[in-house]
Amino acid sequence: MIDIEFVRSRFIKHFDGKTGNVYTSPGRINLIGEHTDYNGGFVFPGAVDKGITAEMRANGTEDTVMAYAIDLKDRVDFKLSDPAGPKASWARYIYGIAKEFQKLGVPVKGFNIAFAGDVPLGAGMSSSAAMESCFACGLNDIFGDNKVSQWDMALAGQATEHNYCGVNCGIMDQFASVFGKAGCLMRLDCRSREFEYFPFKPDGYRLVLLDSVVKHQLAGSPYNDRRNSCENVVKHIAAKHPEGQFETLRDCTWEQLEEVKDEVGTEDYMRAKFVLGEKDRVLAVCDALNEGDYEKVGEMMYKTHEGLSKDYEVSCEELDYLNDIARECEVTGSRIMGGGFGGCTINLVRNDLYKNFIATAKKKFNEKYGHEPKVYDVVIGDGSRRLC
Numbered sequence: 001m002i003d004i005e006f007v008r009s010r011f012i013k014h015f016d017g018k019t020g021n022v023y024t025s026p027g028r029i030n031l032i033g034e035h036t037d038y039n040g041g042f043v044f045p046g047a048v049d050k051g052i053t054a055e056m057r058a059n060g061t062e063d064t065v066m067a068y069a070i071d072l073k074d075r076v077d078f079k080l081s082d083p084a085g086p087k088a089s090w091a092r093y094i095y096g097i098a099k100e101f102q103k104l105g106v107p108v109k110g111f112n113i114a115f116a117g118d119v120p121l122g123a124g125m126s127s128s129a130a131m132e133s134c135f136a137c138g139l140n141d142i143f144g145d146n147k148v149s150q151w152d153m154a155l156a157g158q159a160t161e162h163n164y165c166g167v168n169c170g171i172m173d174q175f176a177s178v179f180g181k182a183g184c185l186m187r188l189d190c191r192s193r194e195f196e197y198f199p200f201k202p203d204g205y206r207l208v209l210l211d212s213v214v215k216h217q218l219a220g221s222p223y224n225d226r227r228n229s230c231e232n233v234v235k236h237i238a239a240k241h242p243e244g245q246f247e248t249l250r251d252c253t254w255e256q257l258e259e260v261k262d263e264v265g266t267e268d269y270m271r272a273k274f275v276l277g278e279k280d281r282v283l284a285v286c287d288a289l290n291e292g293d294y295e296k297v298g299e300m301m302y303k304t305h306e307g308l309s310k311d312y313e314v315s316c317e318e319l320d321y322l323n324d325i326a327r328e329c330e331v332t333g334s335r336i337m338g339g340g341f342g343g344c345t346i347n348l349v350r351n352d353l354y355k356n357f358i359a360t361a362k363k364k365f366n367e368k369y370g371h372e373p374k375v376y377d378v379v380i381g382d383g384s385r386r387l388c
């Protein structure tokens with residue numbers, strides 16, 4: 001986690017010398033359940049020990065925000081009443097959360113904020129959700145009397161993506177960042193929003209991320225197209241079954257998908273096929289975890305990778321290569337993590353194979369792409385909170 005004193009020193013330097021309160025929120029991993037959140041399915045994320053840390057303080061103005069992104073050395077001032085909001089993409093997360101909080105009735109006024117992060121950007125570990133929930137946590141404390149619920153904080157983060165950043169995302173990332181708990185994964189039913197904490201300490205195995213360093217960016221990417229494809233399939237199924245209730249692919253069966261195969265076209269069919277399979281895999285993984293059957297968990301992870309690569313088409317050459325190396329090294333499970341289009345693979349590796357896997361992956365990847373993948377050992381940490 002980022003050192004509080006580091007953030008504080010910048011906050012003092014860039015504003016009026018006064019200190020504020022410090023908040024932090026993590027990025028996330030996801031064991032399984034990819035692109036299921038906006039399809040009303042299940043996800044299996046956990047918060048990580050890396051995230052965003054911000055110092056914040058009301059500045060006494062009606063609606064002027066003074067913001068400093070420490071890592072980028074970039075300062076942006078803007079007014080909350082400006083309907084266009086700031087141009088800098090990082091500042092739009094601050095603007096978006098503040099606007100969404102105002103919609104919730106929180107009397108957000110002007111404030112100063114400086115923030116830094118150690119969650120890698122564009123690695124698919126949800127640095128944007130970490131920002132949103134960190135800023136939400138701060139605004140809730142400073143202007144909201146901490147009355148905004150955890151769910152409303154997560155939903156404000158998601159609405160920020162939709163309304164100010166152009167990403168029509170699901171709720172997984174913001175949920176994981178707000179609700180995370182050290183040592184636990186969380187199984188969330190994205191339709192009912194019920195969730196349960198799953199202590200995750202796989203005896204004899206560890207989780208490691210390999211970052212391809214291919215920058216994953218969801219804004220303006222085909223991420224929204226994937227969602228549209230899924231929604232299109234649901235529309236067709238609903239039209240065929242006026243007696244039923246079809247909100248998302250969660251409500252659809254394999255048989256119903258086959259019925260609309262010809263009318264929705266190959267591409268949308270493949271997208272929905274992946275989602276229905278993934279829905280089943282998350283439940284299989286839950287059973288396997290309950291039985292301590294990590295080999296089964298791993299098998300599902302490989303299947304997910306295949307589906308994400310071939311049917312959902314959100315992989316890239318580098319991620320497929322990392323997956324191949326994992327198989328060669330007899331890694332238990334490996335797959336793309338997060339939205340895709342770059343970023344990391346998540347790998348479930350037996351302790352005795354770990355060293356060889358990492359060394360082989362570094363060597364082979366470097367030979368092919370001229371640089372090593374970055375390696376992040378996963379430590380499952382706590383969610384959004386005030387530090388001081």
Ligand code: GAF
Pocket residue numbers: 033034035036037038126169170171172173338339340
């Ligand atoms: C991104 C999105 F933000 C999430 O909502 C989720 O859809 C994920 O991609 C894929 O599972 O992280």
